[in-house]
Amino acid sequence: xxxxxxxxxxxxxxxxxxxxxxxxxxxxxxxxxxxxxxxxxxxxxxxxxxxxxxxxxxxxxxxxxxxxxxxxxxxxxxxxxx
Amino acid sequence: xxxxxxxxxxxxxxxxxxxxxxxxxxxxxxxxxxxxxxxxxxxxxxxxxxxxxxxxxxxxxxxxxxxxxxxxxxxxxxxxxxxxxxxxxxxxxxxxxxxxxxxxxxxxxxxxxxxxxxxxxxxxxxxxxxxxxxxxxxxxxxxxxxxxxxxxxxxxxxxxxxxxxxxxxxxxxxxxxxxxxxxxxxxxxxxxxxxxxxxxxxxxxxxxxxxxxxxxxxxxxxxxxxxxxxxxxxxxxxxxxxxxxxxxxxxxxxxxxxxxxxxxxxxxxxxxxxxxxxxxxxxxxxxxxxxxxxxxxxxxxxxxxxxxxxxxxxxxxxxxxxxxxxxxxxxxxxxxxxxxxxxxxxxxxxxxxxxxxxxxxxxxxxxxxxxxxxxxxxxxxxxxxxxxxxxxxxxxxxxxxxxxxxxxxxxxxxxxxxxxxxxxxxxxxxxxxxxxxxxxxx
Numbered sequence: 001x002x003x004x005x006x007x008x009x010x011x012x013x014x015x016x017x018x019x020x021x022x023x024x025x026x027x028x029x030x031x032x033x034x035x036x037x038x039x040x041x042x043x044x045x046x047x048x049x050x051x052x053x054x055x056x057x058x059x060x061x062x063x064x065x066x067x068x069x070x071x072x073x074x075x076x077x078x079x080x081x082x
Numbered sequence: 083x084x085x086x087x088x089x090x091x092x093x094x095x096x097x098x099x100x101x102x103x104x105x106x107x108x109x110x111x112x113x114x115x116x117x118x119x120x121x122x123x124x125x126x127x128x129x130x131x132x133x134x135x136x137x138x139x140x141x142x143x144x145x146x147x148x149x150x151x152x153x154x155x156x157x158x159x160x161x162x163x164x165x166x167x168x169x170x171x172x173x174x175x176x177x178x179x180x181x182x183x184x185x186x187x188x189x190x191x192x193x194x195x196x197x198x199x200x201x202x203x204x205x206x207x208x209x210x211x212x213x214x215x216x217x218x219x220x221x222x223x224x225x226x227x228x229x230x231x232x233x234x235x236x237x238x239x240x241x242x243x244x245x246x247x248x249x250x251x252x253x254x255x256x257x258x259x260x261x262x263x264x265x266x267x268x269x270x271x272x273x274x275x276x277x278x279x280x281x282x283x284x285x286x287x288x289x290x291x292x293x294x295x296x297x298x299x300x301x302x303x304x305x306x307x308x309x310x311x312x313x314x315x316x317x318x319x320x321x322x323x324x325x326x327x328x329x330x331x332x333x334x335x336x337x338x339x340x341x342x343x344x345x346x347x348x349x350x351x352x353x354x355x356x357x358x359x360x361x362x363x364x365x366x367x368x369x370x371x372x373x374x375x376x377x378x379x380x381x382x383x384x385x386x387x388x389x390x391x392x393x394x395x396x397x398x399x400x401x402x403x404x405x406x407x408x409x410x411x412x413x414x415x416x417x418x419x420x421x422x423x424x425x426x427x428x429x430x431x432x433x434x435x436x437x438x439x440x441x442x443x444x445x446x447x448x449x450x451x452x453x454x455x456x457x458x459x460x461x462x463x464x465x466x467x468x469x470x471x472x473x474x475x476x477x478x479x480x481x482x483x484x485x486x487x488x489x490x491x492x493x494x495x496x497x498x499x500x501x502x503x504x505x506x507x508x509x510x511x512x513x514x515x516x517x518x519x520x521x522x523x524x
Contacts, residue, residue: 002321003372011370013379017363017386024356024389036390043386047379 008057012050016043106130111163121157124164323373327365328381331358355389411435415446415506422450430458431512434524438465438506446506451513459512459521466507467497467523474515481522499523 020043023034109128111120122140126133143150162169335358342349362382369375408429412418418436422429431450438446450457461467470492471478477487482498512519 007370010366010376014363014366014370017359017366017382020386021356021360021363024393025353025360027393028350028353036394039390040387043383
């Protein structure tokens with residue numbers, strides 16, 4: 001598999017799912033209980049924020065790459081990525 | 083290569099091959115056959131169905147929960163009109179934006195804000211506040227997600243080909259270098275050779291750097307190389323991380339489920355499900371550094387939803403006790419001990435045929451359980467019966483007591499009845515996770 005830049009969305013989602021899985025696994029054998037009405041909204045908000053942050057980071061990365069390409073090829077005009 | 087092989091700017095520039103026209107028309111709001119803004123007509127044409135169907139669906143959705151209205155407004159905002167390159171939303175943003183990169187950010191921020199508003203609405207007005215997100219509001223949420231996906235998929239191929247065009251021909255650098263070197267003096271042969279090499283090198287270097295330049299003029303039969311413009315990002319390698327993770331999650335859940343069903347280990351359903359969620363999460367964590375597996379989120383979310391729901395079920399719910407109807411009629415105290423178990427279905431435990439040793443005053447334990455369904459226990463006359471009835475969700479009806487319903491209750495009582503001085507005692511322990519429980523004398 002190819003190594004790629006750190007993927008924030010995957011990281012946050014992975015942590016979230018592993019954490020919740022552990023919590024429910026532990027909860028099945030102990031008295032520890034998650035408040036069910038907050039689990040799903042929380043997951044959606046966290047994933048959404050992670051996606052937002054991730055796309056802003058990716059955008060900045062793209063802009064940086066574009067800037068360096070533009071510098072290398074002085075007057076090669078490229079359209080901005082959208 | 084001689085000096086006159088310098089690139090002729092734009093001489094034989096061949097545009098990159100255009101992608102074949104898709105059979106499906108682009109998703110556009112129609113100008114004709116419209117009622118309001120042409121959203122329904124456009125969607126219907128895109129889907130290849132009658133606009134009336136789309137309108138009826140929208141109206142029904144508008145009446146039940148109002149999501150039809152919201153979808154229509156979203157469609158009006160984000161679907162461009164026929165012959166118009168940009169949608170209303172894009173035009174709105176276009177007016178106020180400064181650098182090109184903000185468009186996307188604004189769109190995403192707007193989407194998140196909209197999502198939060200919808201979430202808050204669902205949280206406060208959802209018909210099932212206890213199990214948030216699974217009530218009638220979930221259809222709205224689902225529609226939003228599906229609608230967003232459809233819009234994204236519909237607009238993706240069009241913007242993919244149109245948003246990026248090859249850079250314009252860089253005439254200045256590659257043309258100027260050979261021009262400079264094409265001024266040799268006749269007396270300077272060595273220098274000519276030297277400069278021509280430099281010129282060739284310049285061209286080659288420029289070519290290798292990915293310049294789309296004007297082709298080699300003057301060579302008959304020599305096809306001008308198709309310009310290979312630098313793509314916006316490196317082509318994405320297909321990653322099998324997601325597939326591997328999904329398979330691993332299935333194997334994990336299947337194995338745990340089988341172990342539970344076979345009675346090898348008593349594994350609650352919530353553990354089986356959360357193990358799947360955990361494996362998917364681990365795959366995502368791997369995808370943080372190598373491979374691509376973001377779509378696992380779409381898989382883990384519904385699985386998590388089921389996990390949350392199953393975790394709400396009473397903790398005494400176990401899988402693997404069978405499905406169907408049962409009538410248990412033990413005849414000896416040993417056989418009556420049980421434990422009698424049924425997973426899903428109705429069961430009856432008839433203790434009237436049990437023959438106790440004459441003159442016995444011993445206590446005989448009897449236990450029976452049904453996970454989902456109904457359990458009726460018929461106790462014999464002339465025997466002391468101590469009842470311990472546990473019910474996760476449903477009704478408990480014990481003779482001599484008023485019928486009660488609720489969640490996670492336990493009733494400990496003694497059945498009424500005429501019992502002789504020297505009579506055996508039945509210690510009856512009954513348990514129904516979801517369903518009704520009834521204990522009575524014959």
